Amino acid sequence: MNSLGEKIREIRETQHLLLRQVAAYLEIDTALISKIERGERRLTREQVVKVAKYYKVSDEELLTLWLCDKVLDTVSNDPYALKGLKRAVNTIKN
Amino acid sequence: MNSLGEKIREIRETQHLLLRQVAAYLEIDTALISKIERGERRLTREQVVKVAKYYKVSDEELLTLWLCDKVLDTVSNDPYALKGLKRAVNTIKN
DNA sequence: ATTATATTTGACACGAACTGACAAATCAAA
């Protein structure tokens, strides 16, 4: 339910960076990136791309997690979530 | 991108019901249900359930389409949509 | 053609949700 937040925290810690530094790079408040890492807030798509650049990881990896989180936000707790998702997958495939 | 709207229009027409009637049942403006059928607006979850009852079709059928539309709204046009969706499917399965 | 009914369109209102800032509180080292 918060795969991206956990992921970027993990990356930040292994690179020994401070929230303050990431926040400065993203031009947002430190408090905000803190909330984001703990899943209380979400990054915008543009911010995800920026973070990927800053951490030198692929856009694709982080954007996939970001999309996954967004999708789960919209369907989770619905008994037909899986059915709806699968239909969406098929729709996109075609 | 608008599977539910098309579906409920189809059902309504085969049952020879008017937008006015459906709108009255849902207690919303006729203009709104018109927009919904054409994909310009979305039903709420509660309204989907009500429509299913009114048209005597299963909740599951319409809710699945409704979820599918919502999911596609949130991921469509993103190049990693499919990857994100698939990850979400796996997450839900576990 | 005229009227009556059905549907669509566009503008706007209201509230909820999202993004962000800021200040204060807490945590962790030194």
Add this chain to the structure above:
DNA sequence: TTTGATTTGTCAGTTCGTGTCAAATATAAT
């Protein structure tokens, strides 16, 4: 115990979603 890092709570501004209403357009029937 003081300093720096992180977290928490609240509030402001903006955007998005749900709805109404009035006017425009289409469709029927007479």
